[in-house]
Amino acid sequence: MLKTFITPLLRCFILFFITTLSLPLSAQDNLIIVGQAIDLSGPNAAVGRDYVAGITTFFDSINSHGGIHGKRVRYLVRDDQGNPANSAKLAAELIERDKADFLIGGIGASTVDAVVATSAFQQSKISLFAPLSGVQKQHGGRVVYWRPSAEQEMQYIFSYFDKLGIRQVGIALQENSVNHDMYQYVVNEIQRRKMTLSGVVKITGNPTELSRESAKLAAGNPNIVITVADTVATGLFLKSFRRSAPKVFVAGLSLTNLDTVAELAGRSALEWTVFSQVVPNPLGKKSVVQIDHSNMMKKFRDEELSSLTFEGFLVAKTLSRAMQNGRGGRDAFAGMTGQKNQIDLGGFLMTPDEQQNRISGFVDIALFRKGGGLLF
Incomplete structure (x- = not known):
């Protein structure tokens, strides 16, 4: 009796096991x-x-x-x-x-x-x-x-504003190993195009220091500020900089998360900002x-x-x-x-x-x- 019960059960188990293995492979x-x-x-x-x-x-x-x-x-x-x-x-x-x-x-x-x-x-x-x-x-x-590449994006930004006759350029820099090469690229491009570097703001976690440095940069009358920073640092800089310079162009690259920047800096701070894009208008x-x-x-x-x-x-x-x-x-x-x-x-x-x-x-x-x- 026990043997009769086990054999069908074992057969069912073997069949289930084989089926389970074969389905994913198939x-x-x-x-x-x-x-x-x-x-x-x-x-x-x-x-x-x-x-x-x-x-x-x-x-x-x-x-x-x-x-x-x-x-x-x-x-x-x-x-x-x-x-x-x-x-x-x-x-x-x-x-x-x-x-x-x-x-x-x-x-x-x-x-x-x-x-x-x-x-x-x-x-x-x-x-x-x-x-x-x-x-x-x-x-x-x-x-x-x-x-x-990020260099191609930055080149496009420079070419765009160069045609508009903009000569005074500031930089907002978040210092880290990732941004070092891009910062040097921006500095070299300013020199190559015979533009003037108005100043550099180093974006830190100190709001008082960032506010002071942003006001100092605004006093240098840049026509545009290039951000070499991630999304959060860009948002913090914009929030501070816009108190002193509400109508100066600020430019960043395409991987900047614009919703996060708006949350940090306020929607109004995004006016006079431009960002490179690597695709055409998604609403077009x-x-x-x-x-x-x-x-x-x-x-x-x-x-x-x-x-x-x-x-x-x-x-x-x-x-x-x-x-x-x-x-x-x-x-x-x-x-x-x-x-x-x-x-x-x-x-x-x-x-x-x-x-x-x-x-x-x-x-x-x-x-x-x-x-x-x-x-x-």
Whole structure:
């Protein structure tokens, strides 16, 4: 009796065990797995969430039409909380445990460095694609940047204001190892263009000192102040500087989180501020891909459009092109970065730079209009 009971039970267990093992393997054969570790709850959470929203939206759209070559895209996102060590650990798990076919980067140069240094990444055959970093560091060709470099963005800002006849330039500097090279670049560019350096404010955690230094810079009558700082430092500087100079241009780079700056400095402090942008106006309707981004965000997400949702959308569309060429690993992007002709994503044209391992060199500029909102 006992033997009769055990045998069917054992057979059921074996069948369940085999079925459980075979289902993920079968499913994974029909999936393209894209992994990403990015800040979703730390200092750059708003940036990360928008970027992820755009990427997710494009993959949702692709999957709703049957995927790529009959394979669905499975997009796995992990929150690194803005900590490079976390990002390295999570990226390694995505490679080793989740068997990611493609890996999208997180935010900042230190995060890129941490991920690339892991043994899991070093031993893999994949590239780190489209981190939100403007640093010109090649990592032996293992990192493929989608956005232009920070130097390209800064060059565009200088060229834009040079045409307006602006000659007096101030700098608001947050001193750290990341900002040192960009600060020197700005100083050299001021000299090269025969402009005048009106002064430098070092952004510290001391409000009294920052207020005093900001007032001193304003007294030097700069036409524009370039911020070499992260989002929080930019917000603190603007709050202080606007008390003395409400109508002096302040310029920053595209990875500045504008909502956070507004919270720290006040919405009115954003007037007379400009920020470089690496995508066209996300609210515009001039190209097919702008319209697609708008329509798909309405269909799949309940979030506002932003430059970063659009960048994520374009990054995912670029990645899908790499998937479609049938090549994996490090070869997936070789045809793109080495391409001599422009890449057209539906009215948005990208000019690859093989030397810098970058896909897009597009830079624009956006001005905050009175009452809020960006004017491209």
